[in-house]
Amino acid sequence: MSERDTAASGSEDAGAVADSSAEPSPIKAVPLRHPGRWFAAVIILALVALFVYGAATNHAYRWDIYWKYLFDSRIESGVLITLELTVLAMAIGVVLGVVLAVMRLSPNPVLRSVAWVYLWIFRGTPVYVQLVFWGLFPSLYKIIDLGVPFGPQLLHLNIQDWRTPFLFAMIGLGLNEAGYMAEIVRAGINSVGEGQREASLALGMSWGQTMRRTVLPQAMRVIIPPTGNELISMLKTSSLVAAIPLTTDLYGRARDIYAVNLLPIPLLLVAATWYLVITSILMIGQHYLERYYSRGASRQLTAKQLRALAAAQLEVGK
Secondary structure, X not given: OOHHHHHHHHHHHHHHHHHHHXXXXXXXXXXXXXXXXXXXXXXXXXXXXXXXXHHHHOHHHOHHHHHHHOOOHHHHHHHHHHHHHHHHHXXXXXXXXXXXXXXXXXXXXXHHHHHHHHHHHHHHOOHHHHHHHHHOHHHHOOEEEEEOOOOOEEEEEEHHHHOOHHHHHHHHHHHHHHHHHHHHHHHHHHOOOHHHHHHHHHOOOOHHHHHHHXXXXXXXXXXXXXXXXXXXXXXXXXXXXXXXXXXXOHHHHHHHHHHHHOOHHHHHHHHHHHHHHHHHHHHHHHHHHHHHHOOOOOOOOOHHHHHHHHHHHHHHHO
16 A cells, blocks of 8 residues: 555544544424414413403493593502501511511420410401401500509500501501411521521520521521512502591592492402502512522522623633
């Protein structure tokens, strides 16, 4: 064999090795077709279009009255009262719920028993019944005196001066919410590993310091999502304060208006629209708050983390 033939055969062997080491051509994947999804989507869109057309052409909805009162000053003042009631009642529920959750997990049997009885009462009775009770509270207790028996009087409360439906609505909703927030906080605390508490106790922390400094901050990732749901639920539950009775909230204002013009349907749509707008805003805030507290819980990197990782790799490669 000549040197030329040997060189040719060597080049062919090298090309074969290069071809075998090269990456295979990408696979052309064809996505699986789902005709049933398109069929269901068409049916749903058709039904929605029929409903919207029927509602728009149905005179009983009285859309002229709807647009007239949608931004009425009385409705807007009712929206503000509803927001104030929701925020204040939720604040009471969260603070008292944390206290009750810590009491339920306390080694003190008296505190555990008191917390259990509270949850049994406020979670076992309907919130509407509780609000009716709070509306009748001034009839049950006219004056409350607190002091030392046969000694000085420390506190004197004239309940008859508290004839403010907003105050009793806030107390009633807040105390009821505390029963549910206590279980949410307790679940969040139990989600923290027992080793965290043992490590804190080994460092010389008391039980209260362990809860405040170690357990509760880590439990926020579990507590935040259901708390956002409870806030949205509180906004809608505030419409039950008619049992107090409180008539200055959003639903109360709409009810007062349609009691005069005898057109309940458009006014109920006005109230529902405002409730839907507020809950939508709260849901957006809940989404970002959940994403903030869930950092590190998932292995999937965010876009910002991916950019930082790419920049670090470029720096290492230089």
